[in-house]
Amino acid sequence: MMSFTYKVTPKWMAYVELQTRSRKDYSVIDYYETKGGIGYNITKNNQIFVGLGRYGTYEKMKISQEEFRLWLQYTFTQRVGKLKLDHRGRAEQRYFYASQTGEHTKANRFRYRLSATLPINKDKVQEETFFVNAFEEVFVGPEDPEFKRNRTFAGFGYQFNHYVSSTAGYMFQRDFAAKGNTNLHFIYFALNFTIDNTDNEKDIVIPMVD
Secondary structure, eight states, X not given: OEEEEEEOSSSEEEEEEEEEEOSSOTTSOOEEEEEEEEEEEEETTEEEEEEEEEEEEEETTEEEEEEEEEEXXXXXXXXXXXXXXXXXXXXXXXXXXXXXXXXXXXXXXEEEEEEEEEESSSSSSOTTEEEEEEEEEEEEOSSSSSEEEEEEEEEEEEEOSSSEEXXXXXXXXXXXXXXXXXXXXXXXXXXXXXXXXXXXXSOOOOOOOO
């Protein structure tokens, strides 16, 4: 994953993310995401975000499904000592196109994620900071099955300077379907780039796998 965050003002920010995955074979990339959006800080600990993205899934080196997604999310941040907790709720509207059959479908989905970031060698994530992070996320929706997905992630990273960080970790994903469950295991690596000259002393936000 590669992400770009631009803090326009203390209130407004823009975000872009590029991501690829190997779902079935670690040597073959069979999924990608391109997405982004605009965020607004209502208060220091409350943010709303509007996003959109395009997603592609491949089977046997040919694209099998394309998705266009719109979402609205709200994030509440709290601190317990050095530990930073983020509660994120998201509502998604999804539009699918099956490239091989020409079928168009749509669905909506709701997600809740509790994530935690703990700096190791400093009180908060700033320049030259080692950190660990983790999250638990659930996905639900009106269509059967109502409980659609569960994700668990644990990782670590380093904030090189005020502009660049990297994260590596492991994510377990379980997809629930009427025909049976699917378990996926991901080794994760990300480079995150941030442009933010609004406050050099604040805690830098670390994007997580999404």
